[in-house]
Amino acid sequence: MTDLLDRLADVNPVPRCDPPSIDDVWRKLDAPADELAEGLPHDGRVGGRSPIPTRRGGLLRRGVRTLPALAGVAVCLVVVIVAVTGPRSHRAPSGGGGGAVHSGPGWNATDGRGPSLSALMAHFAVLRRPPTAADRAARRENAFGVGTAGKTEYPTFARHAGDANGIPIDFVVDADHRHGATGPVVSYSMSIGAGEEGLNYIEGNYTIFPTVVSTASGPQSSEYLSAVPDGVRTVTWRFACPTSARGCVLPAGRHTVSVPVRHNLAVYAVPRLNPGTFDADAVSVTWDRDDGTSTTFTDQNTAVPFAGAPAQPAGRTAPAQRYAAGNGPSAGEPLTYWRSRYGVFRRPQDARDRLAVAKAESAKTAPFVPSLTRVVLDTDHALVFITLGSVNPAAGVADRRYVATVWAAALPTGSMQWNDLTPGVQQPSDVILGSTGSIDYSVVPDDVTKVSWQYKCTGGCGEIPSSPLMLRAHSNVAYFIATPSGNTSWSVANVAWYLRGRTKPLRAEP
Amino acid sequence: MRDVDRRRQLELLFDEHAAAVRAYALRRIDPASADDTVSEVFVVACRRIDEVPADALPWLLACARRVLANQYRGARRRVALVDRLSVAGDVVTRPDGEDREALLRALDSLSEGDRELLMMIAWEGLDPARAAAALECSRATLAVRLHRARRRLGAALEEVGVSSPITSTPMEAVK
Numbered sequence: 001m002t003d004l005l006d007r008l009a010d011v012n013p014v015p016r017c018d019p020p021s022i023d024d025v026w027r028k029l030d031a032p033a034d035e036l037a038e039g040l041p042h043d044g045r046v047g048g049r050s051p052i053p054t055r056r057g058g059l060l061r062r063g064v065r066t067l068p069a070l071a072g073v074a075v076c077l078v079v080v081i082v083a084v085t086g087p088r089s090h091r092a093p094s095g096g097g098g099g100a101v102h103s104g105p106g107w108n109a110t111d112g113r114g115p116s117l118s119a120l121m122a123h124f125a126v127l128r129r130p131p132t133a134a135d136r137a138a139r140r141e142n143a144f145g146v147g148t149a150g151k152t153e154y155p156t157f158a159r160h161a162g163d164a165n166g167i168p169i170d171f172v173v174d175a176d177h178r179h180g181a182t183g184p185v186v187s188y189s190m191s192i193g194a195g196e197e198g199l200n201y202i203e204g205n206y207t208i209f210p211t212v213v214s215t216a217s218g219p220q221s222s223e224y225l226s227a228v229p230d231g232v233r234t235v236t237w238r239f240a241c242p243t244s245a246r247g248c249v250l251p252a253g254r255h256t257v258s259v260p261v262r263h264n265l266a267v268y269a270v271p272r273l274n275p276g277t278f279d280a281d282a283v284s285v286t287w288d289r290d291d292g293t294s295t296t297f298t299d300q301n302t303a304v305p306f307a308g309a310p311a312q313p314a315g316r317t318a319p320a321q322r323y324a325a326g327n328g329p330s331a332g333e334p335l336t337y338w339r340s341r342y343g344v345f346r347r348p349q350d351a352r353d354r355l356a357v358a359k360a361e362s363a364k365t366a367p368f369v370p371s372l373t374r375v376v377l378d379t380d381h382a383l384v385f386i387t388l389g390s391v392n393p394a395a396g397v398a399d400r401r402y403v404a405t406v407w408a409a410a411l412p413t414g415s416m417q418w419n420d421l422t423p424g425v426q427q428p429s430d431v432i433l434g435s436t437g438s439i440d441y442s443v444v445p446d447d448v449t450k451v452s453w454q455y456k457c458t459g460g461c462g463e464i465p466s467s468p469l470m471l472r473a474h475s476n477v478a479y480f481i482a483t484p485s486g487n488t489s490w491s492v493a494n495v496a497w498y499l500r501g502r503t504k505p506l507r508a509e510p
Numbered sequence: 511m512r513d514v515d516r517r518r519q520l521e522l523l524f525d526e527h528a529a530a531v532r533a534y535a536l537r538r539i540d541p542a543s544a545d546d547t548v549s550e551v552f553v554v555a556c557r558r559i560d561e562v563p564a565d566a567l568p569w570l571l572a573c574a575r576r577v578l579a580n581q582y583r584g585a586r587r588r589v590a591l592v593d594r595l596s597v598a599g600d601v602v603t604r605p606d607g608e609d610r611e612a613l614l615r616a617l618d619s620l621s622e623g624d625r626e627l628l629m630m631i632a633w634e635g636l637d638p639a640r641a642a643a644a645l646e647c648s649r650a651t652l653a654v655r656l657h658r659a660r661r662r663l664g665a666a667l668e669e670v671g672v673s674s675p676i677t678s679t680p681m682e683a684v685k
Contacts, residue, residue, distance in 0.1 A: 004660050004667075008617070008632035011610045014536045019529040022521065024549035029517075029556055122517065 029118055117156075117173070117188045123229040124190075126159045126171055126263040134160040138170040142193045156188065161263040164223040169194045169265060171227070174449065186474075191447075192227055192265075208297050209282050210237055210266070223269045228261045228287065235259050235266040236286040332391040332401025335372075341445040342404075344374040344386065344476045352378050356385035359409055359416065371402065376477040382431040382439045383409045384477060386421060406443050425497045425508040428453060430482075440492065441479035447499050451478040454494035468494065520556040523566055528552070530634070531570050537633055538578055550577045568643035571634060575626065575644070616666035624659035631656065 121127045138158040159171045170193040175185045210224035228235055236258045259266040286296045339345045352375040360370045370387035377384035388402040395401075404421035408431045419429060421443060428440040428451075442451055454468045464482050471478040496505035531551055535544035551574045555562055563569055617625055630641045642652040 004663060005628070005632045007613060008628060008663075009635075011613050012537070012633045014533045014633075017529055017533045017536055019525070020532050020545050020548050022524050022528070022552070024545065025520070025524065025552045025556070028549055028553045118517065 026116060026118060120173060120188055120190055124171065124227070124264045125230050126161055126265070127157075127173065127190075129159070131157070132160070138168070138172070138193070141168070142170055142172045158193075159263075161192075161265045162267065164225070164267040164269040167194050167223060169225060169267065171264070192225070194223075194225065208285055210268070210285070223267050224257075224282070225265060225267045226285070228264055228266050230264065231289050231291070232261050232287045233290050234288040235261060236288070237268070237282045238284045238286075240283045332403050335388070335402055338372075338388055338402060338404060342386065342443075342476050343446045344376050345372060345388070350375075352383075353385070356383060356387075356407070356409075359383070360385070360387050360407055370405075376443060376475055377439075377441055377479055379439065379481075381411055381433050381481075383407075383411060384431070384439075384441055384443075384479075386443060386476075408441070425495055425506050427495055427508060428478075428480075428492050437481060437483040439479055439481050441477055442495075443477050444473045444497060446476065448473050448478075448497045450498040452494070452496040452498065452505065453480070453492045455482070456491050456493055516556060516559050519559050520552060523555055523559075523562065523570075524552055527567050527570050530567055531574055534571055534574050534634055535578065537629065547574055547577050563643075565640065565643070568636065568640045571630070571636075571644040572646055612670045613667065616663055616670055619666045619669075620659065620662055623655070624662055627652070627655055627659050628663060 135158055138160040139154055142158050143154045155172045155174045157173055161169045161171055163169065172191050172193050174189050174191070175187075208226060210226040224237065226235060226237075236256060238256050240255065257268050259268045284296055284298045286294055288294045353373050356375050357370065357373045360373055370389050371393075372388040373385055375383060375385040385407050387405050387407060389405060391401050391403055405418050406421050406429065407416060407418045408429060409416045410431045410433060415432075417429075417431075426442055428442040430438040430440045432438050440453070444451060450470055450472050452468050452470050455464045455466070457464050469480060471480055495508040497507075498505045528548060532544060532548045535547040538544075539547065551570055554573050554577075555566075555570060561569075617628065620628070627641070627645060630636055630644055631638070634641075634644075636644060638652055638656070639649055642649045645652065647655070
């Protein structure tokens with residue numbers, strides 16, 4: 001006779017099943033970003049209550065002893081109710097917690113997306129600490145742009161890491177949305193805000209090699225700064241002057257500087273740098289860790305602190321100068337130039353890039369043979385990618401110069417077009433999708449966080465918005481799928497690029 | 511423990527046990543809620559990773575049991591087991607027709623404690639020691655409870671007209 005338990009086992013409704021995705025776990029762990037940002041404890045317990053209740057005693061035995069606990073619970077309930085129903089001015093921007101956060105800790109090196117919030121917070125203790133008034137002020141300071149509804153866009157949260165030479169330095173975390181500003185959150189990005197509005201802007205994507213920041217007004221001063229992950233106690237920078245540079249200023253006249261790390265930040269203040277002089281370049285960086293180990297980086301383009309994380313170059317000029325018309329790489333720029341400005345070139349090649357390489361190589365009209373190819377946009381309808389081609393391929397590696405070309409392939413038709421990637425604020429390009437509309441896109445450097453386009457169309461505009469369209473740039477591209485309802489023509493005007501720390505956007509030349 | 515280590519450990523835990531936890535949940539709740547339960551369980555595990563024992567599955571199932579209990583309480587839903595399982599659709603196989611349904615209805619007529627105990631052993635495949643850990647009781651207690659649960663299940667089966675073998679003693683029940 002069959003045992004009852006065996007018979008029961010035979011009717012097991014789910015004998016086996018596939019494991020679910022861990023994405024949902026990361027999403028839930030990432031979700032309380034604003035709780036963390038606002039200083040609630042992050043010890044895995046909500047309101048001090050264990051998710052697994054402890055064994056209960058008898059009511060009488062618990063009696064009086066539980067009264068203080070009950071009072072505490074009542075207070076917690078009131079706090080929760082107030083928190084839920086009260087003003088939400090401190091909360092993250094909409095969509096920040098509800099979207100599908102890109103899974104897992106660490107950077108995904110294959111798709112060029114940024115890290116998840118948990119991955120960021122896992123590396124930088126300064127992001128995990130409770131916020132202070134200075135942090136809240138930093139969040140306001142690092143707001144940018146004016147949204148479509150006249151609203152200021154705030155970062156998810158910010159941490160004020162310190163001041164050096166009077167220059168405030170903030171860690172700023174933003175959510176990246178899948179479809180510009182409105183889609184679900186797919187990843188997060190972090191930047192380091194330092195300096196004053198319109199100048200001294202710096203976006204430090206996980207800097208290893210230090211960047212120079214200078215004040216423009218008041219007593220002039222500069223500082224070298226670098227973001228450093230947890231576990232690094234001291235950073236040592238070795239500087240050298242470019243051979244062709246005149247008046248190169250070494251920090252404190254020394255070639256080697258050791259800087260203690262505080263709040264994930266290594267900062268070395270320099271009393272004064274004369275305008276027009278060359279700042280000394282750091283040629284090597286050494287991280288000395290708490291556990292006694294050390295790592296030395298000698299190539300700023302290959303130095304990545306974590307798998308897939310982009311390295312940050314040294315030395316940037318102010319955005320107003322960088323994006324001025326005509327101030328660009330028309331005659332070719334070193335590879336470091338492109339890698340320092342377009343994060344897409346700092347990630348490893350993946351399968352999509354190889355597909356794009358094949359497409360670019362098959363185009364006989366290409367101006368230069370592509371040396372480096374990276375996809376910036378891959379939809380069901382279009383593939384947009386950038387290639388770097390050397391203008392002097394016979395030169396030595398160190399002397400080669402590259403121009404960038406933006407390619408767009410319409411997948412349904414197979415048609416391809418290419419344009420030079422020129423500096424400055426650009427009108428969007430488009431990939432015509434036949435009668436269904438077009439994909440309008442614009443390739444932007446790392447420090448452009450959003451772009452604004454004003455569509456103009458007359459009749460049959462379909463889903464083409466009439467108000468200015470604000471799009472978040474992601475993976476060096478901002479795009480919009482324009483779907484008119486009938487035969488009509490439309491154009492884009494009033495193009496603006498928004499950079500963090502700048503209230504006023506940079507606008508395209510009329 | 512650093513957060514990055516905690517998450518790395520969670521990934522290992524998830525790889526090893528997520529399927530079992532999901533199956534546990536699927537046997538008790540609809541698929542959508544089951545996936546939600548799984549993620550809840552591993553969120554708890556991440557936050558309490560230091561407390562997860564080396565043999566993690568009973569701990570995780572105990573956690574899943576609590577999460578499900580909260581869900582039941584919260585939604586105030588109490589649907590018959592057969593109906594709950596039928597919601598699962600493609601994951602439910604029905605090879606035995608009426609006998610199978612009778613067995614499930616008999617199981618559903620038991621108290622929650624008896625039912626959970628029988629399912630933990632027959633469906634989750636835990637041996638008595640691990641089932642005791644999952645149900646947070648001693649092994650001796652579990653032996654007695656299991657003996658009684660089997661007897662009650664047999665009685666319930668006879669009530670619906672299906673013969674059942676009731677032969678075990680408490681010690682046999684845990685052998």
